[in-house]
Amino acid sequence: xxxxxxxxxxxxxxxxxxxxxxxxxxxxxxxxxxxxxxxxxxxxxxxxxxxxxxxxxxxxxxxxxxxxxxxxxxxxxxxxxxxxxxxxxxxxxxxxxxxxxxxxxxxxxxxxxxxxxxxxxxxxxxxxxxxxxxxxxxxxxxxxxxxxxxx
Numbered sequence: 001x002x003x004x005x006x007x008x009x010x011x012x013x014x015x016x017x018x019x020x021x022x023x024x025x026x027x028x029x030x031x032x033x034x035x036x037x038x039x040x041x042x043x044x045x046x047x048x049x050x051x052x053x054x055x056x057x058x059x060x061x062x063x064x065x066x067x068x069x070x071x072x073x074x075x076x077x078x079x080x081x082x083x084x085x086x087x088x089x090x091x092x093x094x095x096x097x098x099x100x101x102x103x104x105x106x107x108x109x110x111x112x113x114x115x116x117x118x119x120x121x122x123x124x125x126x127x128x129x130x131x132x133x134x135x136x137x138x139x140x141x142x143x144x145x146x147x148x149x150x151x
Contacts, residue, residue, distance in 0.1 A: 001085060001099055002066060004109050005118065009063040016059060020052035062103035069102065074150050080129045082121055087149035088138065096145065100126055 023045060072083045080086055080100065088096040097116040099109075105120040119126045128138050129147075136147050 001109070001111065001116065002069060002071060004111065005099075005101065005104070005107065006063065006066050008107060008109065009059055009066060009104065013056060013059040013063060016052060016056050020049060020056055023049035023052055065102045076150075077133060078150060079131050079133055080147070080150060081131075084129075085116070085151050086129060086147060088140075088145035089148045090143050090145050094143075095148075098125070098129070100129065 069083065072081065074084060082100055082102060084100045086098045086100065088098065097111070097114055099116050099118050100121055101118050102120065104118055105123050105126070107118040109116045109118065119129075121127070121130055125140070128140075132138060132147055134147050134150050137144050138147065
């Protein structure tokens with residue numbers, strides 16, 4: 001799981017770095033020099049470049065965080081905490097796999113054909129799960145899910 005996240009973050013960072021460089025070059029290109037005070041193309045391009053540079057820094061921090069992350073071992077009766085892979089199951093058999101990580105909540109990964117959603121401990125769902133154990137029930141909006149597996 002950790003390696004998949006690292007690979008995804010590295011790929012996203014590579015794409016974003018190219019996009020940020022392109023946006024920066026566009027913002028300083030001579031064709032984008034304002035002709036008058038109402039010509040904002042260069043200013044808009046600089047905002048895009050800054051936003052992409054900020055996102056690249058976030059990805060670098062997340063990548064470093066996952067590269068240095070120590071995965072925890074979980075006993076059968078352990079409480080959910082950071083680095084847990086949690087399997088939730090609804091009464092109708094619908095299952096959800098969640099990985100509790102330090103960064104990049106919302107990332108979806110395919111592992112052995114199953115979708116795993118990365119969540120952070122500080123997210124509402126992460127908050128609801130932290131400290132719970134196998135057998136506990138968690139309310140996810142309109143449905144209740146039982147924690148059926150923790151690893």
